[in-house]
Amino acid sequence: xxxxxxxxxxxxxxxxxxxxxxxxxxxxxxxxxxxxxxxxxxxxxxxxxxxxxxxxxxxxxxxxxxxxxxxxxxxxxxxxxxxxxxxxxxxxxxxxxxxxxxxxxxxxxxxxxxxxxxxxxxxxxxxxxxxxxxxxxxxxxxxxxxxxxxxxxxxxxxxxxxxxxxxxxxxxxxxxxxxxxxxxxxxxxxxxxxxxxxxxxxxxxxxxxxxxxxxxxxxx
Amino acid sequence: xxxxxxxxxxxxxxxxxxxxxxxxxxxxxxxxxxxxxxxxxxxxxxxxxxxxxxxxxxxxxxxxxxxxxxxxxxxxxxxxxxxxxxxxxxxxxxxxxxxxxxxxxxxxxxxxxxxxxxxxxxxxxxxxxxxxxxxxxxxxxxxxxxxxxxxxxxxxxxxxxxxxxxxxxxxxxxxxxxxxxxxxxxxxxxxxxxxxxxxxxxxxxxxxxx
Numbered sequence: 059x060x061x062x063x064x065x066x067x068x069x070x071x072x073x074x075x076x077x078x079x080x081x082x083x084x085x086x087x088x089x090x091x092x093x094x095x096x097x098x099x100x101x102x103x104x105x106x107x108x109x110x111x112x113x114x115x116x117x118x119x120x121x122x123x124x125x126x127x128x129x130x131x132x133x134x135x136x137x138x139x140x141x142x143x144x145x146x147x148x149x150x151x152x153x154x155x156x157x158x159x160x161x162x163x164x165x166x167x168x169x170x171x172x173x174x175x176x177x178x179x180x181x182x183x184x185x186x187x188x189x190x191x192x193x194x195x196x197x198x199x200x201x202x203x204x205x206x207x208x209x210x211x212x213x214x215x216x217x218x219x220x221x222x223x224x225x226x227x228x229x230x231x232x233x234x235x236x237x238x239x240x241x242x243x244x245x246x247x248x249x250x251x252x253x254x255x256x257x258x259x260x261x262x263x264x265x266x267x268x269x270x271x272x273x274x275x276x277x278x
Numbered sequence: 279x280x281x282x283x284x285x286x287x288x289x290x291x292x293x294x295x296x297x298x299x300x301x302x303x304x305x306x307x308x309x310x311x312x313x314x315x316x317x318x319x320x321x322x323x324x325x326x327x328x329x330x331x332x333x334x335x336x337x338x339x340x341x342x343x344x345x346x347x348x349x350x351x352x353x354x355x356x357x358x359x360x361x362x363x364x365x366x367x368x369x370x371x372x373x374x375x376x377x378x379x380x381x382x383x384x385x386x387x388x389x390x391x392x393x394x395x396x397x398x399x400x401x402x403x404x405x406x407x408x409x410x411x412x413x414x415x416x417x418x419x420x421x422x423x424x425x426x427x428x429x430x431x432x433x434x435x436x437x438x439x440x441x442x443x444x445x446x447x448x449x450x451x452x453x454x455x456x457x458x459x460x461x462x463x464x465x466x467x468x469x470x471x472x473x474x475x476x477x478x479x480x481x482x483x484x485x486x487x488x
Contacts, residue, residue, distance in 0.1 A: 073463035078470065081460040114460070115453065117487040126485055190423050193416075193461040240461075254427045261423055 059216055059233060060085045061158055064175035065168040067217070067230035067242045072188040074099060074167060079123060081114030083234045084169075089158065090114040091167055094121040094134060101160040101169035102136055107153055164228050165244040178217040180228060180246075187253055189227065189243040192264045196275040198233035201241055204271050205229060219246075222263065225256055237275070241267075280358070282307040285328065285336040287314035289397065291390060291447040292347045294481045296335040299351055299443055302477035303358050315398045348379045351440050364440045371435030378433050378441035382448075385414040389448040389455075396455040408457065415449060415462055422464035431471045438475055446472050451483045 059066055061084050068082045069091050079092035081104055088104040090113040098121075104112045106125040115126040122131040122139065130153075131140040138153035159173040165186035168177065194201055198216065210218040210229060220227040225245055232240040243264060245256060284300065284307050286293030300307050312334060313319040321332040329336045329345035337344040337353065344353045355365040366372055388410035394400045395407065421433065433441040449465050452458075459466050472478070480486045 070463070073466070075467065075470070078466070080463070080466060081458050083460070114458075115485075117485075191463055254429070257427045258424050261420075261427070265420060 061087060061089075061169060062171045064172060064214075065161070065170045065177050067166045067232050067240075068101060068169050069167045070188045070191050070242055070244065071099070071162050071165050071167055073191060077118040079114050079116060079118060081112060082232075082240075083238075085233050086235055088112065089169065090116075090123075091160075091169070092118055092123050094118060094123075096121060098134065099160050099162055099167050100134060101158045101167070103156040103158075105155070106130060107138070107155060113155065164230075164246075166228075166230055166242050176214075178213040178230070180213055180219065184246050185248050186228065186244040186246055187249055187257060189245055189257055189260045190264060192241040192243065192268050193234075194239050194241060194268045194271050195237060196239060196271045197236055198231050198239040200271060200275065201231050201239045204267055205231070205241070208267075222260065225260065227260060280305070281340050283310060283338040284308070285310045285312050285325065285338070286334050287312050287320070289482055290314055290334050291393065291451055291481070292333070293335040294447050295347055295444060296337065296350050296354070297481075298446070298479060299354050299364070299440075301479045302443070302475060303354065303364070304477060305354075305358055348383055348444070351379070351444060355440055363437060364443065366435050366439060368435065371439070374434030375439045375441045379444055381414070381417075382444040385417065386411075386445070386448045389414060389452065392455040393448075393451055408455065411448075411452065411455070411457060415452065415457065415465065418445060418449065419462040419464045422468050426464055426467065431468060433468075438472065442468070442472055447481075447484075451481075454483050 066084050074080060074091055074093045076093050076097055077095050079090055082089050082091055090102050090104040093099045104114050106113055108130050109127055111125050111127040113123060113125060116124050121134050124131045129142040130138055132155055133139050136155040136157040138149045141147055141149060158169040158171055160167060160169045163177060165188055208220060210220050212218040217230040220229050228244050228246050230242045234240060282305060284296055312325060314334060319325055320334050326332055328343055333345060335350055337350045344350050365375060388407045391402050392407035392411050395402050395404060430436060432438050450469055
């Protein structure tokens with residue numbers, strides 16, 4: 059799904075720590091996912107309006123993100139606020155990075171250009187524990203077919219619940235390109251004493267699924 | 279202070295590995311800059327007399343000369359790391375560290391070559407080198423995903439070791455040859471931990487955030 063079509067899962071919440079940024083791609087569109095010092099997550103187009111440098115290479119300072127090239131700083135709304143080479147300049151409002159609307163739910167960061175679209179709903183909040191984001195060299199369609207074969211109970215086209223070895227996983231698939239997809243997986247339910255063991259178990263299972271998917275993609 | 283001389287090249291990641299360890303061990307050293315590109319001085323008689331393989335870095339101390347990246351790192355740790363933190367004495371942790379050092383010399387070779395190709399147009403199959411580099415980074419990311427569940431943020435043992443130090447540069451520099459960090463969340467977390475260690479220093483391509 060494209061960012062214009064609805065809510066797209068772009069990272070596990072736990073993978074974007076405070077004051078850090080990461081690049082991601084949704085159906086070919088490059089985005090930066092970053093979290094400010096106060097913990098709020100932001101998803102923007104991954105391009106500094108100045109020289110086109112990727113904002114995800116930059117660094118977070120407070121509630122601003124700065125471009126790695128020349129240090130131009132942008133506030134949480136994408137508006138440029140400070141240009142180090144011209145420290146006294148009142149920065150024109152036209153210098154702005156296009157932003158997406160973002161939200162965190164089920165331990166996943168979601169982004170969209172259509173905030174009125176429906177967010178997948180799995181009912182009352184039950185708590186979640188991160189498993190991992192699995193990056194696979196195959197299409198999102200093929201990743202979803204493999205998940206369907208494991209018994210994915212769909213919530214939407216790209217998301218669903220997977221009962222697995224006594225646990226319930228929530229799975230959300232991100233189409234990166236036509237030959238690459240990310241499978242974001244979290245464990246649903248209250249945390250338990252053996253969380254670490256269960257996280258490792260499901261992470262390993264997903265690695266096996268990745269192997270099978272890539273074997274199939276290679277020999278297709 | 280021991281008398282230490284390091285022959286290296288500023289943009290060479292293997293020379294950076296040696297500098298990193300010298301710095302993190304709190305040692306003082308002299309640098310002899312070797313013009314690797316475009317001069318190819320590392321492959322000319324003056325340097326070949328020190329290291330017949332024509333590689334960098336080369337470490338020179340009063341008791342002799344050491345070449346080969348892993349050899350330089352192991353030797354520095356053996357001589358100057360009194361607490362045996364970087365090369366643990368514990369047999370299990372030691373085995374893990376040398377396994378990753380081996381990984382660095384073999385599986386990460388394509389990442390080193392891919393970067394030199396991108397920067398200096400050295401020969402090689404670009405697509406094959408990048409595919410192999412991605413494969414190595416994925417093995418590292420899978421490993422660190424599981425380590426994080428165990429509550430450990432380092433590759434081997436229970437603290438930072440030569441394994442982390444030797445692996446760090448290739449991943450930190452991967453954007454030089456077009457591999458972004460987006461698909462390696464566990465490695466992103468790890469490099470942030472590594473960057474915060476005392477004595478950490480950067481090189482061109484590894485930003486010093488200001």
